[in-house]
Amino acid sequence: MSEPDEAPVIITINGQAVEARKGAMLVDAAKAVGVEIPVFCYEPRLGKPIGACRMCLVEVEGMRGLQTACSTPVARDMVVNTTSDQVKDAQNGVLELLLANHPLDCPVCDKGGECPLQDRTFQFGPGETRILEPKNHFPKPLDLSPLVALDRERCIACFRCVRFSEDVAEDGQLTFHERGDSTEIATFSGEPYEGRFTGNTIDLCPVGALTSNPYRFVSRPWDIKNAPSICAGCSVGCNLEITERDGEIKRVTGRPDPNMAVEEGWICDRGRWAFPALTAGDRLVMPEIVDQVGRRHVRIERAVGDAGAILRRSGIRVAFLLGTPVTVEDGFLALELSHLLDDAPVARLGVSDDGLGPLRALPGAQMHDMDGADVIVMVGGDPSSQQPVTELRLRKARRNGARVAMVGPRPTALDGNTAEALRTVPGRLGDAMDVVAERLLGSSRAIVLWDECDLAAEPVAADALARLVASTPGARAIELAADVSGPGLRALGIPATGVLEQIEAGEVDVLITVKADPTTGPGGTRWAAALNQVPTVIALSTHRSPIVDLAAIAIPVLYGLEEAGTLVSMAGRAQRLRPGAIGPEGAAAAWEVLVGLSHRMGQPLPDRTAAQAFDRMAKRFPAFSGLTCTDLGLLGAPIAAGTGGPAAPARRAEGEGLALVVSTPVFGDATAHRSDALDCVREETHLGLCPAEADRLGVSGSTHVRVTTPFASVLLPLVEDHRLHEAGAYLVLGDPASMAATLLPADRGPVCAVISAPVAQEVGA
Amino acid sequence: MPQLNSVYRHREFQDLLTLSGYERAGGWNGLKATLEMSPDDALYAFQRSGLRGRGGAGFPMGRKASFLPKDSGRPTYVVCNADESEPGTFKDREILDKNPFQLIEGVAIASYGVGCERAYIYVRGEYGHQAEVLRRAITECREAGRLGPDAFGPGAPFDIALYRGAGAYICGEETALLESLEGKRGQPRLKPPFPAVAGLYGCPTLINNVETLAALPPIMHRGADWYAAIGPEKSPGTKIFSVSGHVLKPGNYEIVMGETTLRELIFDLAGGLRDGREFKACWPGGSSVPVLTAEHLDTPLDYESLAGAGTFLGSGGCIVMDDSGCIVRASWRLAHFYRHESCGKCTPCREGTGWLEKILGRIVHGDGRLEDLAMLESLFGRISGRTLCALADGAVAPVQSALELFRDDFVQVIEQGGSPVPEPMGVINV
Amino acid sequence: MTAHEISEFLAPIRHEFPDQRSLILPALRFAQEEQGWLPPEAMAAVAEATGYSQAYVESVASFYDRLYTEPVGRRVISVCTTLSCMLRGSDELLAHVAANIGTNGEGTSADGMFTLQRAECLGACDRAPCLQVDSDDQQGPLTHDDADAIIGALRADGAPTRYDR
Ligand SMILES: Cc1cc2nc3c(=O)[nH]c(=O)nc-3n(C[C@H](O)[C@H](O)[C@H](O)COP(=O)(O)O)c2cc1C
Numbered sequence A: 001m002s003e004p005d006e007a008p009v010i011i012t013i014n015g016q017a018v019e020a021r022k023g024a025m026l027v028d029a030a031k032a033v034g035v036e037i038p039v040f041c042y043e044p045r046l047g048k049p050i051g052a053c054r055m056c057l058v059e060v061e062g063m064r065g066l067q068t069a070c071s072t073p074v075a076r077d078m079v080v081n082t083t084s085d086q087v088k089d090a091q092n093g094v095l096e097l098l099l100a101n102h103p104l105d106c107p108v109c110d111k112g113g114e115c116p117l118q119d120r121t122f123q124f125g126p127g128e129t130r131i132l133e134p135k136n137h138f139p140k141p142l143d144l145s146p147l148v149a150l151d152r153e154r155c156i157a158c159f160r161c162v163r164f165s166e167d168v169a170e171d172g173q174l175t176f177h178e179r180g181d182s183t184e185i186a187t188f189s190g191e192p193y194e195g196r197f198t199g200n201t202i203d204l205c206p207v208g209a210l211t212s213n214p215y216r217f218v219s220r221p222w223d224i225k226n227a228p229s230i231c232a233g234c235s236v237g238c239n240l241e242i243t244e245r246d247g248e249i250k251r252v253t254g255r256p257d258p259n260m261a262v263e264e265g266w267i268c269d270r271g272r273w274a275f276p277a278l279t280a281g282d283r284l285v286m287p288e289i290v291d292q293v294g295r296r297h298v299r300i301e302r303a304v305g306d307a308g309a310i311l312r313r314s315g316i317r318v319a320f321l322l323g324t325p326v327t328v329e330d331g332f333l334a335l336e337l338s339h340l341l342d343d344a345p346v347a348r349l350g351v352s353d354d355g356l357g358p359l360r361a362l363p364g365a366q367m368h369d370m371d372g373a374d375v376i377v378m379v380g381g382d383p384s385s386q387q388p389v390t391e392l393r394l395r396k397a398r399r400n401g402a403r404v405a406m407v408g409p410r411p412t413a414l415d416g417n418t419a420e421a422l423r424t425v426p427g428r429l430g431d432a433m434d435v436v437a438e439r440l441l442g443s444s445r446a447i448v449l450w451d452e453c454d455l456a457a458e459p460v461a462a463d464a465l466a467r468l469v470a471s472t473p474g475a476r477a478i479e480l481a482a483d484v485s486g487p488g489l490r491a492l493g494i495p496a497t498g499v500l501e502q503i504e505a506g507e508v509d510v511l512i513t514v515k516a517d518p519t520t521g522p523g524g525t526r527w528a529a530a531l532n533q534v535p536t537v538i539a540l541s542t543h544r545s546p547i548v549d550l551a552a553i554a555i556p557v558l559y560g561l562e563e564a565g566t567l568v569s570m571a572g573r574a575q576r577l578r579p580g581a582i583g584p585e586g587a588a589a590a591w592e593v594l595v596g597l598s599h600r601m602g603q604p605l606p607d608r609t610a611a612q613a614f615d616r617m618a619k620r621f622p623a624f625s626g627l628t629c630t631d632l633g634l635l636g637a638p639i640a641a642g643t644g645g646p647a648a649p650a651r652r653a654e655g656e657g658l659a660l661v662v663s664t665p666v667f668g669d670a671t672a673h674r675s676d677a678l679d680c681v682r683e684e685t686h687l688g689l690c691p692a693e694a695d696r697l698g699v700s701g702s703t704h705v706r707v708t709t710p711f712a713s714v715l716l717p718l719v720e721d722h723r724l725h726e727a728g729a730y731l732v733l734g735d736p737a738s739m740a741a742t743l744l745p746a747d748r749g750p751v752c753a754v755i756s757a758p759v760a761q762e763v764g765a
Numbered sequence B: 001m002p003q004l005n006s007v008y009r010h011r012e013f014q015d016l017l018t019l020s021g022y023e024r025a026g027g028w029n030g031l032k033a034t035l036e037m038s039p040d041d042a043l044y045a046f047q048r049s050g051l052r053g054r055g056g057a058g059f060p061m062g063r064k065a066s067f068l069p070k071d072s073g074r075p076t077y078v079v080c081n082a083d084e085s086e087p088g089t090f091k092d093r094e095i096l097d098k099n100p101f102q103l104i105e106g107v108a109i110a111s112y113g114v115g116c117e118r119a120y121i122y123v124r125g126e127y128g129h130q131a132e133v134l135r136r137a138i139t140e141c142r143e144a145g146r147l148g149p150d151a152f153g154p155g156a157p158f159d160i161a162l163y164r165g166a167g168a169y170i171c172g173e174e175t176a177l178l179e180s181l182e183g184k185r186g187q188p189r190l191k192p193p194f195p196a197v198a199g200l201y202g203c204p205t206l207i208n209n210v211e212t213l214a215a216l217p218p219i220m221h222r223g224a225d226w227y228a229a230i231g232p233e234k235s236p237g238t239k240i241f242s243v244s245g246h247v248l249k250p251g252n253y254e255i256v257m258g259e260t261t262l263r264e265l266i267f268d269l270a271g272g273l274r275d276g277r278e279f280k281a282c283w284p285g286g287s288s289v290p291v292l293t294a295e296h297l298d299t300p301l302d303y304e305s306l307a308g309a310g311t312f313l314g315s316g317g318c319i320v321m322d323d324s325g326c327i328v329r330a331s332w333r334l335a336h337f338y339r340h341e342s343c344g345k346c347t348p349c350r351e352g353t354g355w356l357e358k359i360l361g362r363i364v365h366g367d368g369r370l371e372d373l374a375m376l377e378s379l380f381g382r383i384s385g386r387t388l389c390a391l392a393d394g395a396v397a398p399v400q401s402a403l404e405l406f407r408d409d410f411v412q413v414i415e416q417g418g419s420p421v422p423e424p425m426g427v428i429n430v
Numbered sequence C: 001m002t003a004h005e006i007s008e009f010l011a012p013i014r015h016e017f018p019d020q021r022s023l024i025l026p027a028l029r030f031a032q033e034e035q036g037w038l039p040p041e042a043m044a045a046v047a048e049a050t051g052y053s054q055a056y057v058e059s060v061a062s063f064y065d066r067l068y069t070e071p072v073g074r075r076v077i078s079v080c081t082t083l084s085c086m087l088r089g090s091d092e093l094l095a096h097v098a099a100n101i102g103t104n105g106e107g108t109s110a111d112g113m114f115t116l117q118r119a120e121c122l123g124a125c126d127r128a129p130c131l132q133v134d135s136d137d138q139q140g141p142l143t144h145d146d147a148d149a150i151i152g153a154l155r156a157d158g159a160p161t162r163y164d165r
């Protein structure tokens, strides 16, 4: 839907002259001046109004009968009455009729207390029921999926969920069946409603028809507190709302007041249902130290004290390694601490910046800029699986008329009806630059989405792409960043390289890791060997992992949804996390631990809150200059664009065999694996091959294959898929325990893999 | 009591089921005359004829055609509404069955006027037999070049696609019909935009009823002025009334508008009632219109006169009930119809029609209370006039008018403890 | 019914519709011709042949009375019970037909030969009380004997090779 952009006009609402934008819908115009007109079906994020529920009827002078305020555009000199007797009767009437077949089971309904139908009934309803007739009954409540429950008797047929499925997610799975008062929500033949965005239907439902299965009977609205925060699942940076009860996160939803520049209120199911990972069995809840007695639990003061004591020793050589989800404040305080420690090296686990400078210097765009794009080209990547909500924006852009092309080696969920799919030979994105140029030709509002990993692997292509975009008038770029912390840490100048090499050179006595475990990731084998040479590892970690077992001191820290801090999204938007829960008793925010260390070292840093740390940081780093924590507010703000960097020479893939095409689906990562709720949609580690290639390699039909690179050799499940290019082996990373990521070099550079049939007993086991 | 078979020309001529028979009877003269005019002149002729839509609303056909933008840069469509599902209405069925070529010719004429190269005829799903007759007629026209690449002259193509519905009254509502024709659930659209501006596939679209379009060939052949001069000024032409219910000769009657009264239609043309029976009520324009009593029998049959009597001409489906029938039971049966046929999009209709049916059912079955009547009265206004399409209004009108005009009957049924099942009229051979 | 067969059926009419979504209803009707109803596999085949989701296809199918998403008998008998027909004895006709085929009101006969349903106005009020077998021409006015004769003839004919409902 196009935004009303015309000049304001004067209209009269309930006797008062007010200014409104011509073409805006009456409901919105009224709302802007504080007049509430009740609605159910109206939801502009779903597209044009449909005028179905009839809740919003108002009187407009000169128009016959009542008009639906949701679909009547403002016009000059309109005179509107939203409180006349006739309007009241209409509101009473619609509510009375909505309740005619409603089970009125609010006391046992999960929506009770936060239900628009209930609220509207109190505000605008008749107050008493005149209905003697028996209600229509539907078959009992059922699970639409393990995540979404449906009670059809509560449904008011507002079309919101089915429009979401058809017009936003475009998954075509959730539809109305039957008609009239038999209308019901259903999937095909009762199959589960599966997808990446299904939970949004729960947020959209204005009654208790669609509810969250994991939240079933968990709490009542008066027992809970809600906090607006940011998802730390991927680099999109969706805004969300956290529901807490008794200090624990019980629910995550889209924000009732969405961030229209980012996610528009749509979040993916990973973001919505990953939070149980925070209370998973392997959560690190108490600090551990290793001393003469052995490994034992201590209180956090003791652990930080011990660590501080180590750092105080003179001549000690320290290094920092940052993982995810690490906030900008964490990164800043690591830098601050490093200054106190002879400028100890600080590195992040992630993709090296080499050669990406030219792309990062391009004019950037925010997610919502895609809405008005005429052309969108994705180069590399697979946003549907790695930055999921991006998919919804791309679909919307297509609906708005943009031509969307996906240039890269992977098949994606967008291929076909949304994006023109231009498959490239794995490892040869560069060959497709002509095609990209062709797609950009003549466009004036193009947006190019480029994948950090894929383009880092091909610096020559990155440089070519940067030049193409720079020479296309009006074109802007968005980086599909590989991880949630990269953009923020990069803005602080923290590199992705250095620490490993220093360890290997025997120059590190103490390694402090912050939410980073390199042993299961790229270069894992090399890291593991290197870590053996580090006398002392101090691990700040949310969960148990190999590095925790290796650490002399392990300190539990808070996870994104539990802490305050700032994340920078892939579109360069700084947004604030707000704690939605208190986290384990023995844990603290990573930045707090770092400040604590400075105190124990006798050189206290001044920061008492994440906000103070942010403000101090913003003064020092040009990317954040002019921003304060307060400025970020609820919706965040874009930071300054990168200044770029030199192009880099071509890289050769290491190893032999097939080029490895790597995907890191957020539905498959460690957090997703820790959340039981996501059992039904989790993506598992596997190797994909096109059937012809599998045949050629003699592994066709086998359940597993052995994958060998110069860095590791791992047994992986095999999935044959005819959509895959035969010149590549498609590695999908899931559970870190599979060690599949160790097949990659430590800098995540290009690599080839030899695929072979497993020996018999390997598979049996 | 002038009858004039202008649309029902099969009642005057033999063999209208073959193209040659149709042409022998003067078929295609209307299109020929039209093709000699410019499309604008054809449009003007439609307007001058005063022909009003025969599907229910009675909107002037020519005016509607003139609303289609000419410079939209998109194709223009003509859609013929052959969904005929209004209770008591079966006039289009006879056109499809017996005079399909006249409909095809009419569709072609309208299409020429609005610049349409492909028209659609949407036939209700239940009309399987009728669709087959029409399909054969279309095929014959194609084979004879009457439809196809040169239908409107060399290089001037025109063709018709037949589309079958699948059982849903609501698909007679024009925007629901368009949705259905687009392969969707037949649920009405929000208006504006009206189909004339954004109709089928979002393109300018003229939708007309079968009878409306089938009226065009004689109009174009004999001249718009000829037609305009028949009947009253505001309701010119002929109209087919389908008469059913408690009459001895149910059937279709094409009459000159305004020159026949309801009484003549029922008692003269449709054979009147059984001996010993008194007229009780009739729904003159399909079941979606307010009911009339014996007092109204002398109303002339035209749009204005029927409106004056507090009802509508509607589709011309005149359902007659004699004094053996019970108005409460009849109202309940109609309420059932609308509940079953509501598409479910608007709250007042989806929930309200069901509520009406339940209350009336309760009264019919002896569980009525006198307060129910006040409740019904308050419900009417909460359903009617508050929805996207007119189905809800149609559901309320017959019940509301019945309660107004026959309140005593309602009270009596409640007090008696229900409405006994009457002896049905059964099969009577006249 | 396979997606391929449906596609072949659609091929000659594809050009009639600028938006291929319009093919869903004809495809569903065609798919129903084989078994007289639309089992999930038939709807899935329509989905494949038209490129729309299975749920969408079922959603469309279930909107319409004459598309059956549950099994029905070899002949579907619709007795119109709307007002004009009611006034002329449709309820009694319905009950009579039910007694004849052994259903208690609407439903499918034990031998699977007939499904009886009450229908809304069939556009044949001049033939009231009337019934319709599948989508054949509406028959009426019918005495109960007439109805018995129709049913008897249908029994003798057995099942049609294609179903048009
Ligand atoms: C619920 C409903 C059902 C309708 N059914 C029919 C119908 O079966 N046939 C028809 O021609 N018009 C029907 N109409 C009227 C159409 O919406 C539309 O006005 C008509 O097709 C226009 O053609 P006309 O101008 O030639 O009458 C119906 C309207 C409503 C609200």
Ligand code: SF4
Residues within 6 Å of the ligand: B170, B187, B188, B341, B342, B343, B344, B345, B346, B347, B349, B350, B387, B388, B389, B390, B391, B392
């Ligand atoms: S009035 Fe009834 S039939 Fe018409 S659109 Fe609304 S719900 Fe559907």
Ligand code: FES
Residues within 6 Å of the ligand: A038, A039, A040, A041, A042, A050, A051, A052, A053, A054, A055, A056, A057, A068, A069, A070, A071
């Ligand atoms: S909000 Fe306007 S009709 Fe539903």
